[in-house]
Amino acid sequence: MPIASVNPATGEVLETFEPLDDAGLDRRLALAEAAFHDYRTTTFVSRAALMHRAADLLDQDQEAVARTMTEEMGKPLAAARAEAAKCAKAMRWYADNAEALLADEHPAAADVADxxxxxxxxxxRPLGAVLAVMPWNFPFWQVIRFAAPALMAGNVGLLKHASNVPRTAVAIEELFRRAGFPEGCFQTLLIGSGAVEGVIRDRRVAAVTLTGSEPAGRAVAAAAADEVKKAVLELGGSDPYVVMPSADLAGAVRIAVRARAQNNGQSCIAAKRFIVHTDVYGAFTAAFTEAMQSLKVGDPMDEDTDVGPLASRQGRDDLEELVEDARTHGARVECGGGRPMGWDTGYFYEPTVLTGITPAMRIHQEETFGPVATVYRVAGLDEAVALANDTPFGLSSNVWTRDEAEQERFVRDIQAGGVFFNGMTASHPALPFGGVKRSGFGRELSGHGIREFCNVTTVWIG
Structure with a gap:
């Protein structure tokens, strides 16, 4: 079956691609193996020159790259441009820092003698060919934050991208080819999800990294474990956004809207559960609802659009089911709660705020992948921490408080891979990124990320 690129704002099929057959896939795996044999011996200086060249090309192509992302998955065009710029920044960061991050480590002289x-x-030392199974929501960034450190470490990359962004997947391979990376160093595999396990199990693949859903993560981790291969997983998130009485309330509201509506609400690290102290609950909820309601839903190619369509019909239908289940069980819809008027085509959903959430509702435990926020009232810090942790996920968290004692308590007790105070969760190449619990294991970005796919080799000389 062809792999189709569909514009989620219109439902129009933009382009179709034939998936690789078995012979084509085998050729690409053989090419990756051959490329690694030579590429692993290249210097950091030569790799950095190639990575800088790729970053320069991405800057030059920013507008075309942004339009491809917007057409394929619906993010506002301004956000797509920012994503392309962020990718170039990360590529340069790893080009400039990889050698220091992977420098030889020397134990103390006394320990060496002992x-x-x-x-x-x-x-x-690099491991070999690393398979990346990547999602559609940040179709360039998710790939680059794997590819830049992997290639700078001397590994080669194989990309199995989400099937609804094939044009982006092809563009990323082309970017590295144009930059001068040797043939086979980075390849896109246009295959269906059913072929992923076979690639993981292939002897020519050394490791796998996945960003995606929990079911996909379980399947990839199981295959990798059975083959005794390294895996890194970044899965779902249901990040809390806690607002305490000492918070800058105007700032907390302003950033809350960005944190929930970014990327049309389709982000693992988007704030999803807003946990508000009773002393500021009324003021926060009223201002937050008003701000969410004022967001402009529309054509993502329009510069003044705040929220575009969801990436797929299934994604919109799943979100509708969660909201309807909450409404049926007594949740109050403060704003939104349905498809916007005037958008009969495309997969649009209104920015929505729900209150009165109880454990009987699916939305209390399941991730909302769209512009839907749930707001909770809590009486104090202990209740806020307990509610923040009352989720199977643990990707990141946001806390608004200017009280240093409260900050220390949240750092100690929140079960998440990150705690962001008085701002929103964001990824940066210098900071490790990943989660705990069902949000996965391992880390991307920073020195922690580049070392994930390295052979940590002890050298002992008598």
Whole structure:
């Protein structure tokens, strides 16, 4: 079956691609194996030159790249431009820092002597071909934050992108090819999800990284574990956004809207559950609802659009089911709650605020992947922490408080891979990114991310 690129704002099929057959897939895996044999011996200086060239090309192509992303998955065009710029920034960061991040480590002289060695050190060596199974919501960024560190470490990359963004997937391979990376260093595999397990199990693939849903993560992790191969997983999130009485309330409201509506609400690290202290609950909820209601839903190609369509019909239908279930069980719809008027085509959904959420509602535990916010009232810090942790996920968290004692308590007790105070969760190449619980394991970005796919080698010299 062809892989189709569909514009979610119109439902129009933009382009179709034939998936790789078995022979084509085998050729690409063989090419990756051959490329790694030589590429692993290249210097950091030569890799950095290639990565800088790729970043320069991406800057030059920013408008075309942004339009491809917007046409394929519906993010507002301004957000797509920002995503392309962020990718170029990360590529340059790894080009400039990889050598230092992977420098040999030397134990203390006394420890070397105690180990019976004349010299001993630790060296980071590349593993081989790394398969990346990536999602559609940040179709360039999710790939680059894997590819830049992997390639700078001396690995080669294989990309199985989400099937609804094939044009973006092809464009990323083309970017690295144009930058001068040797043939086979980065390849897009146009295959269906059913072929992923076979690629993981192939002897020519050394490791796998996945960003996506929990079911997909379970399947990938199971195959990798069975083959005793390294895996990194970044799965779903239901991030809390806690507002305490000492917060800058105007700032908390303003950032709350961005944190929930970014990328049309389709972000694992978007704030989803707004946990508000009773002393400021009324003021926050009223201002937040008004601001969410004022967001402009429309054509993502229009510069003044705030919220575009969801990426797929299924995604919109799933979101509608969650909201309807909450409404049926007594939730109050403060704004939104349905498809916007005037958009009969495309997969649009109104920015929505729900209150009165109870554990009987699916939305209390399930991730909302769209512009829908749930707001809770809590009596104090203990209740806020308990509610923040009352989720199977643990990706990141946001807390608004200027009380340093409260900040320390949240850092100690919130079960998440990140705690962001008085701002919104965002990824940056210098900071590790990942989660706990059912949000996955391992880390991307920073030195932690580039070392995930390295052979940490002990060298002992007698």
């Amino acid at each position: 180990a019976g060695a004349a010299r001993a050190y630790v060296r980071y």
